[in-house]
Amino acid sequence: MNTTAKPSVLFVCVHNAGRSQMAAAFLSNLSNGQIEVRSAGSQPANTVNPAAVAAMNEVGIDMSNEIPKILTTEAVKESDVVITMGCGDTCPIFPGKRYEDWKLEDPAGRGVDSVRPIRDEIRARIETLISELLPTR
Secondary structure (H helix, E strand, O other), X not given: OOOOOOOEEEEEOOOOOOHHHHHHHHHHHHOOOOOEEEEEEOOOOOOOOHHHHHHHXXXXXXXXXXXXXXXXXXXXXXXXXXXXXXXXXXXXXXXXXXXXXXXXXXXXXXXXXXXXXXXXXXXXXXXXXXXXXXXXX
């Protein structure tokens, strides 16, 4: 990894509307801008999941202006860490990248009560990821 540039992470999920958006929002928020954050999906939805937006609002993070984005080869190339969200999405594989698959329940079609535990698990994983990417923080 380039030591002068900040590390970059790409979160991938099919619709880029729930898990990957929550993960990106947590990473942006909790890393205080020290990590470059991207999220995308192979078949992006039209809007971010409203229950995910509501669940994140409860912890003080506003995702209401986020828009699901299409996964591009460029986004993968530009990222140091690529994390898929347990949804079977395939990413182009490039040497020298770190790939992880986080098995997480899909919040699609669920109310905010069902999304909270998914949100909390994502937050815990993001805190671990930050400690790995920014060990001297």
